[in-house]
Amino acid sequence: PLFSGRPKGLAAGELAVGIGYFALIGVGFLFVQVPFMQRFSVYLGHPSHAVVVILFSMILAAGVGSLFSERFAIETSRRFPLVQPLCIAGLLVLWTLGIQPLIENTIQLGLFARSVIVILAVTPPSFLMGMCFPMGMRLVSQLSTDALPWMWATNGAASVLGGVLAMGVSIWTGIDTGLLIGAGCYALLALAATVLSRAGE
Numbered sequence: 001p002l003f004s005g006r007p008k009g010l011a012a013g014e015l016a017v018g019i020g021y022f023a024l025i026g027v028g029f030l031f032v033q034v035p036f037m038q039r040f041s042v043y044l045g046h047p048s049h050a051v052v053v054i055l056f057s058m059i060l061a062a063g064v065g066s067l068f069s070e071r072f073a074i075e076t077s078r079r080f081p082l083v084q085p086l087c088i089a090g091l092l093v094l095w096t097l098g099i100q101p102l103i104e105n106t107i108q109l110g111l112f113a114r115s116v117i118v119i120l121a122v123t124p125p126s127f128l129m130g131m132c133f134p135m136g137m138r139l140v141s142q143l144s145t146d147a148l149p150w151m152w153a154t155n156g157a158a159s160v161l162g163g164v165l166a167m168g169v170s171i172w173t174g175i176d177t178g179l180l181i182g183a184g185c186y187a188l189l190a191l192a193a194t195v196l197s198r199a200g201e
Helices: 012-043 047-071 080-106 111-130 132-141 145-173 175-200
Strands: none
Touching: 012 047, 012 080, 012 111, 012 132, 012 145, 012 175, 047 111, 047 132, 080 111, 080 132, 080 175, 111 132, 132 145, 132 175, 145 175
8 A cells, every 4th residue: 555655755766765664673673672581581580570671671771762863963964874773783793792691690690680780781772773763754754754654554563573573583593593683684774774864865
């Protein structure tokens, strides 16, 4: 339906890139969130502890990042739409490589201390990931405000799909693989954001 009744102001290629952008952040966010919960379920002593701590810290940090994104002139900056998603991808790769030693060296601590460590570990990437949705909405709104509801819908559908895929990938190939796929989604996001930014100019 979206392509048959294309929103005004959007070429077919721009529409495809916009859909790709919001699908990537929907899938990418869940490919980070689900492996986080799986990774820390043993560390925190129970899966329910991991779910509560991860959901609380990630949603809060992402919300603050979303609010903070208003400080950046995304519409007029060529570098920010490129650099910001690449920073997320790089941070997730470093997190994947470095988190196991941290877990091994702190697992003897109490639950409260371990929960604080988890919050500190997941907050930086979650803060940056929270910037991506409003950044995409601002980039697409330069081209067509009629397309914004479709971008919301794309992101929601991709998030549901991403949660299922992330669980399966982690079970079949390992938690780190899921995280690296999430990092790859945000690396690709840099390309989509750059295309939308240039189209808006």
